[in-house]
Amino acid sequence: MMTLELLKQLAKALAVQFGNDCEVVIHDLTRKSLHKSIVYIENGHITNRKTGDGPSKVVLETMRKDPSKISDHLGYLTKTNDGKTLKSSTIFVREEEGGPIQYILAINFDITNLLYFQDSVRSLISESGEPAVSSYHKEPESICTNVADLLDDLIAQAVAVVGKPASLMSKDERVQAIQFLNNTGAFLITKSGDKVSQYFGISKYTLYSYIKADKN
Structure with missing residues (x-):
């Protein structure tokens, strides 16, 4: 063990x-x-x-x-x-x-x-006129130092998933964002419900109904 x-x-x-x-x-x-x-x-x-x-x-x-x-x-x-x-x-x-x-x-x-060294070497050995390709292209996942920053990062990701600011989201899009947060464990963070409700302009009751809709 x-x-x-x-x-x-x-x-x-x-x-x-x-x-x-x-x-x-x-x-x-x-x-x-x-x-x-x-x-x-x-x-x-x-x-x-x-x-x-x-x-x-x-x-x-x-x-x-x-x-x-x-x-x-x-x-x-x-x-x-x-x-x-x-x-x-x-x-x-x-x-x-x-x-x-x-x-x-x-x-x-x-x-x-x-990565900087690898990119420098690649630019030196690439053929003339051939653009140097970056060592990575996938956006790396952020590492946060505290739960407040982590919650902010998860909310930003939820907004990115929907593709528009919270103020312009329809009900279904808000549900989608809340479900994303629920699936990533955002609501395991203490008092996260208060911050999420305020950010998306909904009540705590509405927030819980969106979470429940995810379970259903």
Whole structure:
């Protein structure tokens, strides 16, 4: 069984192995307060997070999904608020296969300088007149440092999904945005309902009816 102490030992080893550009984070999903889900972190300067900080988007999504359908997410791109690009992997830890997720081990390697170097090399070796192609084209997922910023980011994503400002949304489009927020676990954040209701110009009662419509 993978215990928290063993995970901490592994996290420290990974950080030492790959150096200061490698952040390793442990989220504890067994805690009552998810707002302080980070119980261990190495090289927190990468994302400016520390022990006692809140969950990431992936933590909220994990709490909303069927554990038996969750698998490790490896080698994807993320970004920090100060512009770093990271190559990330998320490992879900449980006592038994298909059982509840107890811990999340996240590895975030800062590849910003490597991307600049790769683009420079590509521009040097490309043929004359051939444009240099960027090292990545998919928009990386943001890593937030606190739950307030995370909620703001999720609301922005919900608006992007609909494709128009909240003030111009129809009822069906507001329902779509609220359902997106519900599916990403936004309402697991304390007092998120108040902020979302105010942002979309609806009452708390209407908000709950939109969430219920998603369940139906």
